[in-house]
Structure formats: structure tokens, C-alpha cells
Amino acid sequence: xxxxxxxxxxxxxxxxxxxxxxxxxxxxxxxxxxxxxxxxxxxxxxxxxxxxxxxxxxxxxxxxxxxxxxxxxxxxxxxxxxxxxxxxxxxxxxxxxxxxxxxxxxxxxxxxxxxxxxxxxxxxxxxxxxxxxxxxxxxxxxxxxxxxxxxxxxxxxxxxxxxxxxxxxxxxxxxxxxxxxxxxxxxxxxxxxxxxxxxxxxxxxxxxxxxxxxxxxxxxxxxxxxxxxxxxxxxxxxxxxxxxxxxxxxxxxxxxxxxxxxxxxxxxxxxxxxxxxxxxxxxxxxxxxxxxxxxxxxxxxxxxxxxxxxxxxxxxxxxxxxxxxxxxxxxxxxxxxxxxxxxxxxxxxxxxxxxxxxxxxxxxxxxxxxxxxxxxxxxxxxxxxxxxxxxxxxxxxxxxxxxxxxx
Amino acid sequence: xxxxxxxxxxxxxxxxxxxxxxxxxxxxxxxxxxxxxxxxxxxxxxxxxxxxxxxxxxxxxxxxxxxxxxxxxxxxxxxxxxxxxxxxxxxxxxxxxxxxxxxxxxxxxxxxxxxxxxxxxxxxxxxxxxxxxxxxxxxxx
Ligand SMILES: Cc1ncc(COP(=O)(O)O)c(C=O)c1O
Numbered sequence: 001x002x003x004x005x006x007x008x009x010x011x012x013x014x015x016x017x018x019x020x021x022x023x024x025x026x027x028x029x030x031x032x033x034x035x036x037x038x039x040x041x042x043x044x045x046x047x048x049x050x051x052x053x054x055x056x057x058x059x060x061x062x063x064x065x066x067x068x069x070x071x072x073x074x075x076x077x078x079x080x081x082x083x084x085x086x087x088x089x090x091x092x093x094x095x096x097x098x099x100x101x102x103x104x105x106x107x108x109x110x111x112x113x114x115x116x117x118x119x120x121x122x123x124x125x126x127x128x129x130x131x132x133x134x135x136x137x138x139x140x141x142x143x144x145x146x147x148x149x150x151x152x153x154x155x156x157x158x159x160x161x162x163x164x165x166x167x168x169x170x171x172x173x174x175x176x177x178x179x180x181x182x183x184x185x186x187x188x189x190x191x192x193x194x195x196x197x198x199x200x201x202x203x204x205x206x207x208x209x210x211x212x213x214x215x216x217x218x219x220x221x222x223x224x225x226x227x228x229x230x231x232x233x234x235x236x237x238x239x240x241x242x243x244x245x246x247x248x249x250x251x252x253x254x255x256x257x258x259x260x261x262x263x264x265x266x267x268x269x270x271x272x273x274x275x276x277x278x279x280x281x282x283x284x285x286x287x288x289x290x291x292x293x294x295x296x297x298x299x300x301x302x303x304x305x306x307x308x309x310x311x312x313x314x315x316x317x318x319x320x321x322x323x324x325x326x327x328x329x330x331x332x333x334x335x336x337x338x339x340x341x342x343x344x345x346x347x348x349x350x351x352x353x354x355x356x357x358x359x360x361x362x363x364x365x366x367x368x369x370x371x372x373x374x375x376x377x378x379x380x381x382x383x384x385x386x387x388x389x390x391x392x393x394x395x396x397x398x399x400x401x402x403x404x405x406x407x
Numbered sequence: 408x409x410x411x412x413x414x415x416x417x418x419x420x421x422x423x424x425x426x427x428x429x430x431x432x433x434x435x436x437x438x439x440x441x442x443x444x445x446x447x448x449x450x451x452x453x454x455x456x457x458x459x460x461x462x463x464x465x466x467x468x469x470x471x472x473x474x475x476x477x478x479x480x481x482x483x484x485x486x487x488x489x490x491x492x493x494x495x496x497x498x499x500x501x502x503x504x505x506x507x508x509x510x511x512x513x514x515x516x517x518x519x520x521x522x523x524x525x526x527x528x529x530x531x532x533x534x535x536x537x538x539x540x541x542x543x544x545x546x547x548x
Contacts, residue, residue, distance in 0.1 A: 341470035343472075359444070373468070403419050404419030
């Protein structure tokens with residue numbers, strides 16, 4: 001290991017101020033000092049409205065923003081910088097594709113495949129598209145451990161399939177979906193693939209050319225970047241054909257009393273003043289990830305996940321959802337405790353300063369499919385420690401007793 | 408921290424061994440209360456005779472706070488007049504907003520163990536679910 005536990009922690013000012021054991025990384029990560037600094041320095045030294053000021057400072061602000069776009073391009077291995085559209089978050093990115101692509105290019109009789117484990121942000125936009133265009137929504141089911149089988153794929157894909165919206169990694173089960181296979185089948189029937197990378201982007205390298213997905217969405221805040229910045233990657237050939245999503249400043253070439261001609265990509269799809277400081281912060285987060293290294297991130301997360309799973313599995317009343325293999329969890333451990341409601345689990349852990357999430361995790365269809373009302377989710381990052389896992393498990397052990405069982 | 412005292416015996420007892428969680432075939436009023444946040448879902452059943460809550464029960468699922476709160480509520484209001492029960496309901500709802508005096512708290516008996524919920528906005532809806540449902544029944548009676 002290149003970095004010691006201590007060294008890793010020192011990068012994150014949050015841990016200097018709070019004694020929480022933070023296990024809610026799937027909701028949002030913590031941010032290293034250098035991300036906070038990058039954002040602050042932009043406002044301190046380069047602040048002007050990008051694209052608007054015809055003065056030196058305005059151009060510097062523009063350059064900083066466009067450099068961030070290039071960094072994201074390289075991060076995703078995209079072919080062109082204009083394939084990177086900055087948004088507010090993954091939800092906005094997915095809505096952009098749904099409104100600008102889905103509503104325009106789908107029609108009655110077409111089929112949209114979504115997996116049953118989609119976050120509501122990658123489900124509701126497609127329900128909307130189906131309603132508006134008359135296309136049909138088809139669900140791709142999964143097994144109890146999250147596996148999507150060949151039979152399920154056979155069943156979902158037809159010659160009417162025009163779009164597949166699927167998550168790379170489930171925010172509940174942590175499992176990784178067979179994207180290569182989905183893309184191969186989709187492209188065979190000339191359907192496009194929209195990949196929700198919100199939960200994978202902080203855990204593994206993503207290469208949009210290798211994956212050959214048509215669109216990809218993620219949020220900066222789940223990968224140590226600032227809140228308020230998200231990304232939509234789209235193949236140039238699609239983005240070029242898409243009408244603007246939002247209209248107003250920045251996205252035009254010229255405007256008359258009756259109409260407008262739109263700016264070229266990417267600006268056509270980025271109406272209004274952009275969040276340049278957050279884009280610069282996201283760039284710093286990407287550099288940080290590269291400095292640590294994917295291999296280090298992966299091995300550390302796997303080590304911590306296996307360590308936590310082992311101890312949790314030793315408690316008979318605790319049941320972890322998803323795969324038995326710690327490698328297929330992306331640090332996400334969603335679990336139930338027999339006889340104890342997940343909100344009570346979270347409240348009891350909270351009393352010991354342990355932050356976890358409880359509920360249906362914006363994935364109600366998945367919970368209905370698994371026939372589980374709700375669950376508690378602990379999600380780890382590479383900068384968590386074994387001591388933190390120990391304290392978490394120490395809190396889980398007496399949990400049922402605290403709730404009055406076995407008296 | 409405040410909620411250390413939260414899951415003490417009174418609450419867990421009412422959750423694990425609720426006295427009033429059963430069906431009530433001859434109920435005059437049946438109303439469902441749902442808290443979509445937690446997935447708490449209770450059915451409140453009330454039998455009213457001569458302006459008095461003669462019998463009442465609840466069914467459903469949910470977190471310990473929603474279940475125990477409903478059970479403690481029924482301990483308090485069964486046998487009471489409609490007006491008294493409504494007054495209790497108001498008292499409880501004010502307690503959850505942190506607006507009750509010590510002597511008012513005493514009136515709420517065991518239900519007063521939930522006063523610390525006022526510090527946990529995420530759990531307020533669980534605690535008030537049964538009470539809101541009762542209030543709705545009584546006000547529309
Ligand atoms: C799989 C998945 N998709 C989409 C989202 C939405 O992300 P955001 O709320 O940042 O738009 C999330 C995060 O909550 C997620 O886990």
C-alpha cells in the first residue's frame with residue numbers, strides 16, 4: 001500500500017471536525033482538502049462568468065472550465081471534449097437524455113428496457129418518455145443476489161428495443177451489471193444504451209470507448225468532487241442531433257425576435273451560467289483519484305468490505321443483500337436485522353455517531369421485487385478504517401438486545 | 408446524545424408486546440395512516456359509544472417508534488371521551504414540537520418517553536403517525 005491509513009485520512013478535513021463514523025458514501029462521499037481548495041481558489045483568483053467576459057479574466061475563467069472538461073474527457077477516455085456536458089448531477093444528466101433524446105427519437109411501439117434495480121433517477125425519466133411517446137417500458141429482472149441472467153436478457157430484448165437504461169452498479173446491492181453483454185445486444189438491435197455510472201464512477205475506471213455506451217451519467221459529489229456538478233457523456237453523433245434541453249443564455253449563436261440559432265456542442269446543451277468552480281473542483285477530485293490509483297482504491301475497498309462482511313455474517317440475525325463475494329459490492333453493504341426496522345437500526349447506530357442510510361434507497365421497485373420492505377445500508381470508501389468497521393460491528397451486535405429481544 | 412435514552416424498555420416493550428395490536432371486528436371507524444418515508448403503515452380501528460372511545464386497536468407494520476407510539480396512545484385514550492382524547496392528541500403533537508410543560512408531560516404518561524423525538528426530525532413522522540390518524544377519525548366523526 002502506497003498510503004498509510006493516517007495519510008489517507010489527513011487528506012479529508014471532515015475527519016478533523018467530526019467524530020462520526022461515516023458509512024454513507026453511496027449517498028455522497030467526503031471531499032479532500034485539495035478539492036475544496038480548487039473550488040475556493042477559482043472564486044478567489046479566477047472568478048468571472050465564463051464565456052461572457054471579453055476580458056483577460058473572463059478568458060481565464062473560461063479556460064479553467066474548459067480544462068476541467070478535458071480532464072473529464074480523459075478520465076472517461078472519451079474521443080472528443082464536446083462529448084462531455086456538464087450538468088448539476090446524475091439526475092439532471094439522465095433527464096437531459098430522456099427529454100432531448102428519448103422524447104424526440106422514440107415513438108409508439110418502441111420498447112425501453114430498464115433494469116428492476118434502477119435508482120428512481122434512472123426510472124422516472126423513462127416512465128415519462130414512455131408516457132409521452134407511447135413507447136413501452138420493459139423491465140429487466142434480476143435474481144436475489146442481483147445477477148441478471150442470460151435468460152432475463154433474452155426475455156427483455158426484442159427487435160422493438162430502442163433504448164436501454166441501466167445502472168453500472170446497483171446503489172442497493174453494490175453488484176456490477178453485465179454492461180458489455182447489454183451493449184452488445186442493444187447494438188445488435190440498433191438500440192442505444194444509457195449507463196447510470198453514479199455508483200461505479202468512484203470505484204473503478206470507466207472507459208466509454210471500450211464500453212461503447214451511447215450515454216453515461218454521473219455526479220461529482222459521489223466521487224469526492226463538489227455537490228452541484230454532474231456529467232453527461234454522449235456520443236457526438238447523438239448529441240449533435242439532440243435539440244436543446246434548456247433554453248436561454250450561453251447556448252445560442254444568435255437570437256432574433258422570433259427565433260434563435262443554437263451554439264455548437266457542448267454549449268448548446270449547457271444553458272445559463274455554468275458551475276465553473278465545481279467543475280474545477282471535480283477536476284481536482286479526478287487528479288486525486290489518479291494520484292491514489294485505481295488499484296489502491298479497489299484493493300483497499302475490497303479489503304474493508306470483506307472485513308466488514310465477515311463480521312456481519314457472524315451475527316445470525318443479520319442478512320446482507322446481494323452477492324456473497326465482497327468483490328461484487330463496490331463497498332455497499334445493505335442489510336436487514338431480523339425483527340428490527342431499518343429506521344430503528346439507523347437511529348441506534350446514530351446514537352453512537354455512526355452514519356448509515358435506511359429506507360428504500362430510491363429503488364422501490366427493487367425492494368418490491370426482492371420482497372423486502374426496506375433495509376439499512378452501510379457504504380464504505382477506501383479512506384474508512386478497520387477500527388471504524390470494528391466500532392460499527394460492535395454496535396450491531398447488541399442491537400437486537402437493545403430492542404428488547406432475548407430478555 | 409439525546410437519543411441514547413430513546414430505545415429504552417418502555418418503548419421496546421410496547422413495540423415487541425403491544426397490548427392493542429389486534430383486529431376489532433365491530434369498529435365504527437377504520438382509517439389507514441401511512442408514512443411513506445419509513446414505510447410505516449398502520450390501520451387504526453375505533454369503536455365509539457356515547458361520545459366515548461369504548462374500544463380501539465391498531466394493525467400494520469413499521470418502525471418501533473411508530474408501533475410503540477400507537478400502542479401507548481391507545482393505552483391513554485381508550486375509555487376517554489372524544490374531547491379528552493383530542494386534547495391528549497394535541498398535547499402529544501405539541502410535545503413532539505418541544506412545546507409542552509413538565510405537568511403536561513405527566514399527563515401523557517408513558518408516551519412522554521417519546522419527547523426526545525423532537526430532536527430527530529427524521530423520526531417525527533413515525534412518532535405522530537398513530538396520533539394524526541386518531542385525530543382525523545375523531546375530528547371527522
Ligand atoms: C445509481 C444512482 N443513480 C442516480 C443517482 C442520483 O444521483 P444524484 O442525486 O446525484 O443526481 C444515485 C444517487 O443517489 C444513484 O445511486
